[in-house]
Amino acid sequence: MLAQAKSSDDSLLFCQASLANGEALINILQLYEEASGQQLNRAKTSLYFTKNTPSAMRELIKDLFQVPEIKCHDKYLGLPSFVGRSKKEAFGGLKDRVWRRIFGWKEKLLSKAGREILIKAVAQSYSHAKYFPSCSFMDARVGRRPSYAWRSLAMGRSVLNVVMRWHGQKIRIWHDPWLPLVGSCMVQSMSAGMNPKATVSDLLLEEPRRWNETLVRENFSEWEAGVIMSIQLRDNRRGDRLFWNETKTGVFSVRSAYHLQLRHVAEVCGGESSTRHKDRGFWKFVWALSIPPKVKSFIWRACIGILPTNDLKFKRHMRGDGCCPVCVGATESAEHVLWMCPMANDVWVASTLPVLKWDRLVHSFCDLIVMARSRLGRGDLEFFACLMYFIWHQQNGVVYDGRVSNPVMVVERGRRLIQGFRDAHALPEVVLGRGNRRTVEEGSWTPPLPGLYKLNWDVHVDKETQAGWVGILIRDSAGLVMAAICASLPFSSRGEYFWYSGALVATQFALELGFFYILFEGSCSVFLSKLCRQVRGETIQDMWLKDIWALIPKFRSWEVLSVSRDQNIAAVCLAKLGSKFRQTTVWLENYPAELRNVLESL
Structure with missing residues (x-):
């Protein structure tokens, strides 16, 4: 009997272990070979017998089919083909592979949902990649009888x-x-x-x-x-x-896909999903907090009232009452457990946060967050959120595990968590190559040293037409203009692309004119700071920067300078002239008359 076909040319055939069934199966296979013109590949064929099959019968059937017997559980698409009573033995190898893949992740910074998604994504990648070995994920067919996970992934395309x-x-x-x-x-x-x-x-x-x-x-x-x-x-x-395209970096994120799907559902249904009577600004504030994802998820669950408190269990008929096991009288709601309960109050006293004089009676957890938002600074507010996360865990430990309340330890755990998260997201700046980057002190434009040339550049985007222009001036040690250009930039829906494109035009302009000893001087900006870091990422900005750095080694000497717009005023004014010229214009040993007063005042 054909029990399962996992690929176009792979089959599992099941029958009772007897000579009669074996001969009948051989006749069927021979008939199939004659009708289809295909032949059974015996080098890739094997037999598997259950433990109840006698040894003598195994030998007779092996001689009949002329194929080897497999003793262990073989695998298909990375998963065991046969699973016995011992699930640990069958899936132990898969568990080890998943663990090796996620080893090194800062799992303590992941939410409960985040850990689940990570493990599922890693585990499923071992088998799902086999669904499209000869094409891309976007072109792969769903096929017949797909798994639930593969069908769900395909629907998301x-x-x-x-x-x-x-x-x-x-x-x-x-x-x-x-x-x-x-x-x-x-x-x-x-x-x-x-x-x-x-x-x-x-x-x-x-x-x-x-x-x-x-x-x-x-x-x-x-x-x-x-x-x-x-x-x-x-x-x-x-x-x-x-x-x-939904992120500035060009890298996919679950968050951006989630919001994209919400917008899609809103367009189809003609409405918005419920936000529990809170406006968009509130939720944007909550999700923008710089705290571990698991804490964000906890705060969100408390805000919408789905923390498994006794009050919620009572409302869902899972308990006889909704009383707090610590206070034995008050209702155990989210705001009570995390703010009004004496056990929580001990933590807030030990935290040294300026919260002791706040009103202990709040109507909802959302009101508590709004009050904290208006009275605490950003750093204290993030620490405040982490403390609530560990207050909840302490309450559960005391009630269900018989642990002793320790407010000092709760505060220390909250402080370590937020500090560890901040350290993990701190990115040091790396300086590159023969050149350097430095910020010039405030003042007027200064000429380069003899033998060097200074290239000033800046970008201007017309607010009405959204057209981008770059202004570039190259001057020598005497302050004389050697070359200038006002060039139009390719249109892009990404505003930061104009800065990349302007820097690329400036680099190519200097190389084409033979200025190999150059100082690049631009207005201080986020792009300019990124330009001087060693790029190894996979974002769309990293790809742009790699294009520029591919040209930089062609210079014999170079340096990148970051100055204020006042010191870069000549390039700023030249870029703004693009709206007047309407086309790319180049000057050699000259400059437009509109810059005369600007250059003479420097």
């Missing part, structure tokens, strides 16, 4: 398709999202003669590397052709990369 975008050259033009647009990134124009399976590389010309404008305008609408032609091409050849 419709949400992913909305905000994913590819970067690269081997991307399919009409099948993959790759246009730099807000919303759908798919091409809407119909092909006018190109192969439907054509890739982005088919739209490029080499030496110099550029878009094939004629081909682009023949196959795309005027609007889409303009978008494609505005995409800046990179000189270095890298593999295709997939980015997530």
Whole structure:
């Protein structure tokens, strides 16, 4: 009997261990071989017998089939094919592999739900990757009789398709999202003669590397052709990369996908999900707290009233009363356990937080959080949240495990948790290469040393047209302008992209004119600080920075300087002139007349 088919050419056949059944099965297989033209691969075929099969019968059947017997539990797709009474023996290897994969994670900083998601994701990755060995996850078919987990993952692809975008050259033009647009990134124009399976590389010309404008305008609408032609091409050849448009970094996060799904449901249903009568600002504040995810989840559960307090158990008919086991009279609600109960009050006294004079009577836990938000600083508020998390655990330990109340230990655990979380998220700045980065003291523009050239650059984005412009001036040690450019920047829905694009234009401009001993001086910004860090991440900003750093080694001497906008006023004014010029303009040993007064005042 064909019991299970896990792949197109793998089968498990079950029958009673007897010569008659064995001969009948061989006849069936021979008939199948003759009808289909396929032949059984005996090198990959094996027999498995239960413990009740006599040894003599095993030998007769092995001689009949001419295939080996397996003694141990074989595996398929990373999981055991046969599971006996000992689940520990069958799945012990899988447990060890999962543990090795998650070893090193700061699991204490993960919420209960976060730990569950992590373990499920790691465990399921061993078998689900086998569902699409010859294609991508987005193109894989669900198949017949899929597992619940695989079917759920496949259903989520419709949400992913909305905000994913590819970067690269081997991307399919009409099948993959790759246009730099807000919303759908798919091409809407119909092909006018190109192969439907054509890739982005088919739209490029080499030496110099550029878009094939004629081909682009023949196959795309005027609007889409303009978008494609505005995409800046990179000189270095890298593999295709997939980015997530719902985050600034381009890296997928469960949080952003969750909010995307909420918006999708709201659009379909024409309404919003319940927020327990709290406005968006309150929930945004709660989720923006810089505390471990498990504490955030705890605060959220307390706010919406789903902590398993005695009051909740009583309302759900799980207890005879809802009284607090410590106070033996008051109702054990979330606000009572964490704020009004004498056991909690001992912790707040030991915490040294300025909360002792606050009103002990609050109507709800949300009111307590609102009161703390208005009276505590950011750091104290985050410590406040961590203490409530451990007050809850202390209460459970005293009531159910017979432990002794220790408010000092609760405060110490809360302090260690928040400090450990802050230390884990502190990122040191790393300085790179032959060059350096430093911040210049306030004052006016200063010329470089003899033999060096200083490049000042700045970016301006027109608020009405959303067009981006970069202004660049290169001056020598005498302060004379050697070259200047006001260049238009490719459009992007990401505002920070203009800074990357401006820095790339400045780097290429200096190299093309042969200024190899250069000081890059720009207005102080978040982008400029990132530019000088050693980039090893996988975000979309990291990819942009890698393009710039690929050009930096071509300079013989370089340095990056961060100055105020007043010291960089010439480049600031030049960038703003872009709205007037309307096109890229270059000056050699000269500059626009509009900058005369600015340069003479420096």
